[in-house]
Amino acid sequence: MTRLTAEDRLPGDPDREETVARMIRVDQAGEYGAVRIYAGQRAFLRRGAAADAVDEMAAKEAEHLETFDRLVAERGVRPTALMPLWHVAGFALGAATALMGERAAMACTEAVEDVIDRHYAEQSAALGDDEAELRATIDRFRADEIEHRDLAVEHEARDAPGYELLTRAVKAGSRVAIWLSTRV
Numbered sequence: 001m002t003r004l005t006a007e008d009r010l011p012g013d014p015d016r017e018e019t020v021a022r023m024i025r026v027d028q029a030g031e032y033g034a035v036r037i038y039a040g041q042r043a044f045l046r047r048g049a050a051a052d053a054v055d056e057m058a059a060k061e062a063e064h065l066e067t068f069d070r071l072v073a074e075r076g077v078r079p080t081a082l083m084p085l086w087h088v089a090g091f092a093l094g095a096a097t098a099l100m101g102e103r104a105a106m107a108c109t110e111a112v113e114d115v116i117d118r119h120y121a122e123q124s125a126a127l128g129d130d131e132a133e134l135r136a137t138i139d140r141f142r143a144d145e146i147e148h149r150d151l152a153v154e155h156e157a158r159d160a161p162g163y164e165l166l167t168r169a170v171k172a173g174s175r176v177a178i179w180l181s182t183r184v
Helices: 016-044 049-075 083-099 102-126 129-154 163-183
Strands: none
Touching: 016 049, 016 083, 016 102, 016 129, 016 163, 049 102, 049 129, 083 102, 083 163, 102 129, 102 163
């Protein structure tokens, strides 16, 4: 039996088309935010292993963004109206954590990627067989995000000063950004 996207929705829940549009909208916004975070970090991490790691992760995020930009255009999805906010906020978060040090920058990455891992897992589970290609893309990108999280941990993210407070704040902000970008 083929499972369809949004077939188990309740009255008032978004239909299939709106469910998929919301996923693409929020994923485009999230990948854009990630690109901006890494740009902010890279502006202050001049050289060394952490800067190299940021360059590597930023390249993957740029590929993800390119894919979601294409999906937005192909499917006629309205991008989030909050893109100008994510432009500034992403760069500011990246810059601020880099100014706190390499470990804080990596703690930021770990926190964001942890939230995105869960977010992509939920999206993948919600997509039916009618969206197998989108689900495969999300699963592939989720694997990249897990690699980024693990790379941040390897770069001593958990040794950042104020690690618990910093990661809780970044995770909370990431969850709010997801909620808003899905809807606005």
